[in-house]
Ligand code: CP
């Protein structure tokens with residue numbers, strides 16, 4: 001039976017441990033310029049219904065470096081734009097590929113696509129989550145600070161974004177504490193928070209969220225697909241910018257994550273992105289190492 005990777009809950013903590021160990025080994029091999037060809041003869045297809053830089057290039061680099069091949073389509077350049085259904089698209093690609101990555105809008109599209117696919121499907125970002133990014137973020141935290149278990153992560157800004165939602169989901173699996181700093185209207189749904197339990201604390205006070213944090217995270221205020229709300233979001237989230245003054249309230253030695261792209265001067269300042277506490281460039285690179293390990297797990301079993 002194929003196993004998809006649509007949400008973080010699709011893997012156990014033990015499986016993430018194995019994934020992270022393999023990603024560390026693959027990263028070390030890459031740094032030593034060793035060639036690892038575990039996916040020779042295998043093919044990955046990437047399907048994008050939204051823009052991408054990191055997800056596109058890190059999956060391509062991961063697959064090619066492991067000896068496999070990749071094809072990429074966007075909704076606009078494919079028959080999806082002319083009305084071919086998601087299910088038919090998935091059925092056809094299943095005949096060419098050993099694994100498919102899909103970036104889309106609603107989670108109903110993602111699950112319909114995965115159901116119709118005969119090969120494993122990876123969520124490359126949907127409205128409900130960004131699991132490959134959060135897995136990479138936690139890998140990056142452990143690389144810098146050691147085990148994430150018991151650590152405190154603060155997320156400020158749009159806590160109802162796919163990034164915010166996946167961080168909430170991750171708390172139960174990885175055992176860290178999450179402090180969300182956001183105004184009303186930007187909180188994850190009540191049912192999501194209730195399911196996460198006491199590990200997640202929500203406050204409208206950004207300073208309270210960040211105080212005592214080992215890791216401080218933010219995300220764009222306007223996610224892809226929300227562009228018409230941009231002006232309102234800038235106004236509503238103005239007091240939640242991750243700037244030097246806010247970061248100073250976190251623990252000494254705290255690191256900063258941002259999945260990127262950053263909208264410098266909006267949700268984060270230049271001084272924070274480019275500052276000594278920023279881990280964002282390692283975070284972006286680590287997408288490739290973690291996804292290599294994930295592709296091996298999904299394709300080789
Ligand atoms: N972080 C991330 O997924 O970036 P892209 O939108 O560039 O893929």
Ligand code: NVA
Pocket residue numbers: 125161162163219220222223224259260261
């Ligand atoms: N929340 C952002 C993440 C981009 C990687 C978006 O969905 O646009």
